[in-house]
Amino acid sequence: MSVQELIKQGAEARVYKSVVDGKLVVAKQRFSKAYRHPELDQKLTRGRLNQEARSLRRCKECGIRVPEVVRQDKYGATLYMEYIEGLTLKEWIIGNGDEAKEKELMSTVGKILHIMHSNNIVHGDLTTSNMIIDESNEVVLIDFGLSQISPSVEDKAVDLYVLERAFISTHPNSERLFSAVLESYGTSAAAQTVLRRLEDVRQRGRKRDMTG
Amino acid sequence: MASTETTNASKTIIALGLEGSANKLGIGIVKHIYPNGIPSTDTGLHPEFIELANVRDTYNPPAGEGFLPRDVAAHHRALINPLLKQAFAEAKITPKHIDCICYTKGPGMGAPLQSVALAARTLSQLWNVPLVGVNHCVGHIEMGRAITGADDPVVLYVSGGNTQVIAYSQQTYRIFGETLDIAIGNCLDRFARVLKLPNEPNPGYNIEQCAKRGTKFIELPYTVKGMDVSFSGILSFIEKLAKTESDKYSAEDLCYSLQETMFAMLVEITERAMAHIGSSEVLVVGGVGCNERLQEMMGQMAKERGGTIFATDMRYCIDNGIMIAQAGALAFARGFTTPIEESWITQRFRTDQVHVKWRI
Missing domain, CATH: 1.10.510.10 (Transferase(Phosphotransferase) domain 1)
Structure with missing residues (x-):
């Protein structure tokens, strides 16, 4: 993988521009929040990572244009998706x-x-x-x-x-x-x-x- | 004095503020000094702020009960005279020094608002001093800005009746996020009633103390929709736990989990608004804003973003008269007054309906 370039720091994820298998992708990495109770934090981080991937796939099946899911990294709490210009x-x-x-x-x-x-x-x-x-x-x-x-x-x-x-x-x-x-x-x-x-x-x- | 000098002469505004939109009756007197006169409209107002008086009396129903509008209104009517006398004694001024009488126009409970507006109208005619109707939420925001020095923060306004994430733009306090159903303070108050916690000094304070002894985190519904939140589902869920499974869950753990969950929701939407707007300052106002755990969580979030949190203590967080005087004095400096025939009150008065003429 090539060097990642941070393109957005949102409220709960950092979004990087990166390359996977020669394709331009965005990597959305969720990070843990110190202010949240650890159990709640883990539940939200995992749940949202999964749900995002699931909804993106479902949208695609219905013909709605969304970024294609490239890879889901559960341990790194990162979702790799098609880069949209x-x-x-x-x-x-x-x-x-x-x-x-x-x-x-x-x-x-x-x-x-x-x-x-x-x-x-x-x-x-x-x-x-x-x-x-x-x-x-x-x-x-x-x-x-x-x-x-x-x-x-x-x-x-x-x-x-x-x-x-x-x-x-x-x-x-x-x-x-x-x-x-x-x-x-x-x-x-x-x-x-x-x-x-x-x-x-x-x-x-x-x-x-x-x-x- | 030469006429060229009069425009730059120091100008002072002394404002009386009357607040009674819920169960607190507050009277405040503020003095604003503009050393070089009131600046032109292309500049925001930043007067020197001197607190002359800030007195308050709270109506508390017995444990397990909420407050009814008519009882609150009776409380306000009975106490407004003694409290006014106390305020003037504290401020060491007489009514002839007052430049404007600011009262809460709304939002709030009808009967208590009405009883205080009546007092404001009476004083206005008695002393021949103009009235200034003030939006309660804007009062909280302006007081927070004056006390903390936060210039243009994202504001989290959390109280018994309101839960809003607000940011300023184009002379309006815009609401970016808010509750979709009940206010956070309402949720805390109602749960305090279920647990029969006392209403003094306030139910939220007692939940906070109870939560400090909690250790076990109980999973509760977590409902965030964009920059909005919903609390009604959590309330019915936790009420049921407290009523039917009290042997399994202690009051301490319930209070702890309730705070952890609801405050995490608030911090999340505040952070989303900050990311959306690109702001790094956050100001917490309103009665629930006194909660130290909420302030701590918000502080952690702000720190992670390289930002700053601003918060005030009970004197200014909880409804008070001086915040009404503060916002009213700023509007008055820009020429705003409320004629007697328009000095009605309204239970519904949104934060974004106010033309914020004193900022640019």
Whole structure:
């Protein structure tokens, strides 16, 4: 293996660019957290490593574009994946001025999320930093560390809610973007059920703002 | 004095702050000094801060019970006069020195908020001093910044009613993460009731003391969704353990495991927000922010990232009047007042609804 280059230090993993069998890969190494109880730490680190690999494989089976899993190193708590060249959706939105293009891309995101949820994959950390627009202009979902396989309408609605909040906090005055995502998401009856639940989740959000 | 000099003359604002959104009635008086006058709007405000008074009285229901809004409101009504007198005696000033009366507009419980707003309106008319309605959460943030000197931190606001990860941008305190259901303090308070822990000085403090004697880690549900958390599942799970299997699990181990699990969730979402924003400072505010274990865990996380943690003690963490005076005085310096006909209160008032005119 060649020299590794650190490309991102996230909250709980270091992401390196590396080469495996002549292929450019990213190595996502989870590290242990001193603040966490050792038992909890081990449970989370192992669980998330496994779940990320599992969800990535499942997405691929459903035709969702995600980085391909190259190797899973349980002892090194490292997941090796295909390296995706491109901009994050966050960077793309900030750099883009074309509203029609923007709308088109948001519908694509909505459609992808719909396929993902129809297959009971819940991402768990949808943000505009966790989507990459690759060189062929395809949307690639990454960062499945908090994902789970769940048929629950509630989990899917919360998944969308987390994305909505990411849009609001990261991209001020971007309501139209998330609306376009939801519009293309909600075409089936099952998706409509999730959207109705999303309303409830939002309401809960307002109500929970109670005493100081 | 020549007219050119008056613009640069020292300016002082003395603000009275009244807080009563939950079971604490707090009265504070703060003095802000701008040695060269109030700077123009392209500069943030950093006045010299002098605490003149910070007094508080807490309504505590008996062990095993929560507080009801009407009882809390009665407590506030009964104590606001004596507490006001105490505050002015401490500050060694008279009402004629007060430039503005700041009160909590929300969020909080309706009846207690209302009783304190009524007192604020009365004083405003009696003394002919303008009112300033303050967002309770923004009060916590501004107090934390003033006391610790943290300039632009990621803020974790944890209390009986709120659990939010906040960061400032474009004159708004934006909420990056929060609880999807109940607040952390609410979860701790309710579990204290199950264990029949006393409500003095506060239930969370007693859980913390109990947790210090715990040794065995019991696995509990751990629910983090992006930068959001959920506590209701943990609460029902641990309530069940405490009620049905108390022979198997000691109260100490339950409190210990509850704290370890919930605080790990909070530290995780705070760290995620810090990584997302690219910030290395974290400020912990709100009643649960007094918890030393939470501060320790947050400190470890910050250290691993090469960052710094800022926290305050019980005088400022727990709801108090001076934080309302602090945030109100900053808004007042930028010309904000609340006319009497708009001096209502609201139970729902989100942190990101405030235009933070005093920062740039």
